[in-house]
Amino acid sequence: xxxxxxxxxxxxxxxxxxxxxxxxxxxxxxxxxxxxxxxxxxxxxxxxxxxxxxxxxxxxxxxxxxxxxxxxxxxxxxx
Numbered sequence: 272x273x274x275x276x277x278x279x280x281x282x283x284x285x286x287x288x289x290x291x292x293x294x295x296x297x298x299x300x301x302x303x304x305x306x307x308x309x310x311x312x313x314x315x316x317x318x319x320x321x322x323x324x325x326x327x328x329x330x331x332x333x334x335x336x337x338x339x340x341x342x343x344x345x346x347x348x349x350x
Contacts, residue, residue, distance in 0.1 A: 275302060277322055278329040286333070287320045293330065300324045 272289040279285070290302040292312050300323075303316040 272304070274333040274335065276329075276331045276333055277327060278331075279322065280326050280328060285320070285322070290319050292316075295324055296321075298324055300327055300330070 272291060275287045275290060275293065277285045277287065287302045289304060291305040293300055293302040294312055295301075299321045301321040302319045303312045304319050305312060305316045309315070
């Protein structure tokens, strides 16, 4: 599953977690969770979030490896 960041016209950002895809539906852009073995948005997909398309400036897919927090490694020699 992916994570997306949506930047809106008012410069606010929304993050949507655990979604597989997004697509435009009329005046809205909707983010979906599909089944684990399906690669398409269909009637079995779950709508997770929707935004008015005219309010969206950017949609970015966030790489989980790049956004994961890295814990500092302790230096055992100084102990």
